[in-house]
Amino acid sequence: MNTRAARIIQAARAAGQTTLSEYDSKRVLKLYGVPTSKEVLVTSQTAARTAASKIGYPVVLKACSADVTHKTELGLVAVGLGTGKELMEAFRLIRKRAGPDYDGAWLVQEMVSGQREVMIGMVRDAQFGPSVMFGLGGIFTEILQDVSFRVAPVRKRDALDMMAAIRAHRILDGVRGMKPVDRHVMAQAIMALGRIGLDFPEISEIDVNPMIIRGSRPVAVDGLIVLGE
Amino acid sequence: MTGIMENFFAPKSVAVIGASATTGKPGNVVIKNIRDNGFKGKLYLVNPRGGRIEGLAVCTSIDELPHGIDQAIVTLPAVAAPDTVRALGARGIPAIVLAASGFAEVDQMGEALQAELGAAIRESGVRVIGPNTTGHVSTPANFTSSFFPLGKVPGGHISYITQTGNFCGISLRHIMSAENFGVCRVVGLGNKVDVEESELLDYLGDDPETHAILLYLESIKYPKRFHRVASRVTKKKPVILLKGGASDEGAAAAQAHTGSLAANGRVVDGAMEQAGVTRIYKYSQLFHVAKALAAMPVPAGNRVSFLSPSGAFTVCMTDYCRAIGLEVPQLEEITRKRLQKFAPPFIRMRNPVDIFGSAGLVGYEKAYGDALDAVLSDRNIDAAVVIMMLTTESGIPGYDFLVKLARKHRGKPFYVTFMGQHEHNVAAKAYLEPRGVPCYMQVEEPFEVLSVLSRCRRSLGR
Known part of the structure; x- marks a missing residue:
């Protein structure tokens, strides 16, 4: 078990949270080897600007709080911010949408670009225990439900089988001039979710959606860890 | 135990x-x-x-x-x-x-x-x-x-x-x-x-x-x-x-x-x-x-050949094979040449094997027997299906050649299926199955079985 991840989860539980914030979720994922987007958590407009300069434009700005799990639907995400001016405008707009009671922080992220989005996840199945999912990500996740599951622990061969098992598996190949997805990196990420599921019985679900394929490498740009009993 | x-x-x-x-x-x-x-x-x-x-x-x-x-x-x-x-x-x-x-x-x-x-x-x-x-x-x-x-x-x-x-x-x-x-x-x-x-x-x-x-x-x-x-x-x-x-x-x-x-x-x-x-x-x-499984080995893979006296079956069953995860690959040249030997020159023999012309020229048993032996010997093929069309008018062949081929090719499975006169199909099954050749009354069934068993093969000996 990763002790730093354990401390993050423990702190969230102590604070009575039922989910980890996006920032904390991705910290845990990263500690288990899932590639995640570069990001800085900030609490002020000035700090956001400093972070953006450090990360390099364009950036993404998100409200980040354990209480906010549907950021996109609430209009609390701004992508493709190319300048400091655009960042400040987005900051003001999102703060307004978040409302006067919002006391969460702000996440400044690198803008990860790629045409393909996949998703990985974990669920604690009533019959088989922690089970890991791979499938099409982004808006297609729910529409096509093109996913495959395996029971943890997930071996590398299982992870490779999961990629081959979805109907749209050819999207992982070098199609339309795109590079083939690095299946080794993808497999490591899938296997990591199995390990997290086995290490932390208090985690009931994980969504890593989407993972954007940048070049050939998948990068988690959003993440949600749900705490159960 | x-x-x-x-x-x-x-x-x-x-x-x-x-x-x-x-x-x-x-x-x-x-x-x-x-x-x-x-x-x-x-x-x-x-x-x-x-x-x-x-x-x-x-x-x-x-x-x-x-x-x-x-x-x-x-x-x-x-x-x-x-x-x-x-x-x-x-x-x-x-x-x-x-x-x-x-x-x-x-x-x-x-x-x-x-x-x-x-x-x-x-x-x-x-x-x-x-x-x-x-x-x-x-x-x-x-x-x-x-x-x-x-x-x-x-x-x-x-x-x-x-x-x-x-x-x-x-x-x-x-x-x-x-x-x-x-x-x-x-x-x-x-x-x-x-x-x-x-x-x-x-x-x-x-x-x-x-x-x-x-x-x-x-x-x-x-x-x-x-x-x-x-x-x-x-x-x-x-x-x-x-x-x-x-x-x-x-x-x-x-x-x-x-x-x-x-x-x-x-x-x-x-x-x-x-x-x-x-x-x-x-x-x-x-x-x-x-x-x-009782009569034949598990196929080594999903590459199928089949013998059919009807163009409709060569077309339909090839489509069906693809739909259920089976391949119908090209045969080795040596196999193709052997098939051509008994075939009328205007038919170009390939996989699936259109056996109608050969059966007309050299007789049912010789045509089917030689073709089945040929495809079962082919290194591109993991399993075969024999489609027989039996009617009283066209005459009923002996089936021993199939039993002999089953004994000869113990490493590769083949199954028999039918179209035609039901009583002859039933009689063929009653003769062949106790002698180790599985028969299926509906033409899709042997292909479905091969689809299942080729998936099964992937698990064995992992």
């Missing part, structure tokens, strides 16, 4: 509790079944009225039975089950088959009775198959506990674990009357109050008499255990599962997408795939796949 399962599958002595002198009653049929199957162990009967049944002396109570009996078959009504189990346990009988229905499958009273039965089993330390089952069969021991009139069950190396009371009754009758393969161990699990699929799969995985295992399950009692056991067994022998009720398996209340996507049996599907279990989705394939 030792252990409790031996008491079920290789008993040396058996008692029938509820033995009856009345023809047709379960307590009578089971005695006839045991005798018809040539059971060589000792048979004891219990009925409070005593006397003699089927020529055997009857004990009036379980207490009168000698010590050291391996197994008891109970054909008494459900309500008597808990007390009977306790009495058998006290008599030192470790393995019990409970036939009666009227437990949790019926109503709340039945549920309560089943709970009481469960307690009786735990307290007595006995092991139980059932209740609510037609029992089990073990042909290596010439034994059955079924109360459905079966007669002598043909022996073989195919074993079944099934969650339906009809299996050691009607389904077995179907196998015995419509098919020509033998079985090894067959279990109707019933309500699975004690013995369940994982333990049986584990046992059959190590059973040298069992070469392939087919399961029909509506639920998996210990999913993690089943997953673990299946992962081990599927490396050694084919494990084929028909899982009923998959569409009912919902996900737990979910906050994340992954949880909601875990519905519709997707986790079970993934878990079984991971464990190397080969899924089927048709009840009839429990028989179709079994007879292929």
Whole structure:
């Protein structure tokens, strides 16, 4: 078990949270080897600007709080911010949408670009225990439900089988001039979710959606860890 | 082999509790079944009225039975089950088959009775198959506990674990009357109050008499255990599962997408795939796949050749093969040339093999026989299907050439199917199957079996 991840989860539980914030979720994922987007958590407009300069434009700005799990639907995400001016405008707009009671922080992220989005996840199945999912990500996740599951622990061969098992598996190949997805990196990420599921019985679900394929490498740009009993 | 399962599958002595002198009653049929199957162990009967049944002396109570009996078959009504189990346990009988229905499958009273039965089993330390089952069969021991009139069950190396009371009754009758393969161990699990699929799969995985295992399950009692056991067994022998009720398996209340996507049996599907279990989705394939496994080896892959005298079949079946994950690859040049030898020059022979012209030129047996020999020798081909079109007018060939080719090509499977006059198809099947060539009455069936077995091949020897 990763002790730093354990401390993050423990702190969230102590604070009575039922989910980890996006920032904390991705910290845990990263500690288990899932590639995640570069990001800085900030609490002020000035700090956001400093972070953006450090990360390099364009950036993404998100409200980040354990209480906010549907950021996109609430209009609390701004992508493709190319300048400091655009960042400040987005900051003001999102703060307004978040409302006067919002006391969460702000996440400044690198803008990860790629045409393909996949998703990985974990669920604690009533019959088989922690089970890991791979499938099409982004808006297609729910529409096509093109996913495959395996029971943890997930071996590398299982992870490779999961990629081959979805109907749209050819999207992982070098199609339309795109590079083939690095299946080794993808497999490591899938296997990591199995390990997290086995290490932390208090985690009931994980969504890593989407993972954007940048070049050939998948990068988690959003993440949600749900705490159960 | 030792252990409790031996008491079920290789008993040396058996008692029938509820033995009856009345023809047709379960307590009578089971005695006839045991005798018809040539059971060589000792048979004891219990009925409070005593006397003699089927020529055997009857004990009036379980207490009168000698010590050291391996197994008891109970054909008494459900309500008597808990007390009977306790009495058998006290008599030192470790393995019990409970036939009666009227437990949790019926109503709340039945549920309560089943709970009481469960307690009786735990307290007595006995092991139980059932209740609510037609029992089990073990042909290596010439034994059955079924109360459905079966007669002598043909022996073989195919074993079944099934969650339906009809299996050691009607389904077995179907196998015995419509098919020509033998079985090894067959279990109707019933309500699975004690013995369940994982333990049986584990046992059959190590059973040298069992070469392939087919399961029909509506639920998996210990999913993690089943997953673990299946992962081990599927490396050694084919494990084929028909899982009923998959569409009912919902996900737990979910906050994340992954949880909601875990519905519709997707986790079970993934878990079984991971464990190397080969899924089927048709009840009839429990028989179709079994007879292929009984007679022929598992194909090395999914590359198929087939012989057809009709252009329609070469087209349709090629389409169907692709739809179900089979390849119909090009043949080696040496094979193609050999096929061309007997063919009219205007037909360009290839895969699938249009055999019509050759059959017209050199006769049915020579054309089919040489072509089948050729494709089975081809390194691009893992399995073959022979489509025969039999009518009285076109003449009925001898079938021995197929039997001989089955013996010659022991490493590669082929199956026969038909289109044409039903009586000739039936006669061909009746001749070929007992001689080791599986036949299928519908033209898609042998391809479906190859699709299943090529998936199965991926698990073997991992």
